[in-house]
Structure formats: C-alpha cells, structure tokens
Amino acid sequence: MKKILLFCIMVLSTMTAFGQTATKVEDLKQKQKVLALTAKLNKLQLDYEKEQAHYAEISAKASSINASANTITTEFNTSDASSTVKDTKKVVKALKEAKAINKKIAKSQKKLRKMEKKIAKMKARLETMNKKIRFVNQ
8 A cells, every 4th residue: 555655656756747747848939939039139230230321321322322413413504415425325324324323322221121021010919929938037
C-alpha cells in the first residue's frame, strides 16, 4: 500500500513539473516572437530614417533645379533665331531634369508613406502581443 501511495505521489509531482515547464516554454516562445517582431520593427525604422535623409537630399536638389528651370524659361530673346533655338534646347534640358527630379521626389514620398503604414501596423501588432504575454519577474 505504501508503495502504491509513493508511486502515485511521484507520478503527480512529475506531471506538475512537466505542466509547469510547458507553460514556461510557451511563454518563452511568445517572448521570442515578440523579440523577432521588435527586431523587424527596428530594422524598418532604420530604413525609414535612411529614406527620410534621402528625401531631404532630393528635395534640396529639386528646389534648386526647379528654381533654375523657372528662371530659364523667362529669358527668351526672339531677335536672333539661332540663339532662340539654343535657348529652347537649354530650357528643354532643364525642364526634363526638373521633371525627373520631381518624379524621384514623388517616388520617395510614396515609399515613406508605405513605410509609415507598415511601422504603424507592426507597432499595433507588437502591442497586442505584449498584452498577451505574462512577463514573469525572476
């Protein structure tokens, strides 16, 4: 009788020990997911900062190109035909350059908006995951 009682106590203690480790393992898996998501979020935020710097650089360049394109278009002299042709070629070149840089700005703005949305979604997802996890003080 004592052997059966001792055996039952050992089985119950073993089951409770494994039951506790299973919850700990599940908590650790959840924490691992949170850490992976946090790493992705940090990488995305770094990429966002780089794109903002690139956008600022392009924007400064575009403002100077647009200003020069605006001043060139008003400087036509119609008294000499050959000089007018040269002037128009310069204007066309300046306007094409302004158009190209403005396309780059639009593309960069679109990329920044997409990154902002992605970061917001990731932060919301991370917050919900953090709410689900129980952090155990050790």
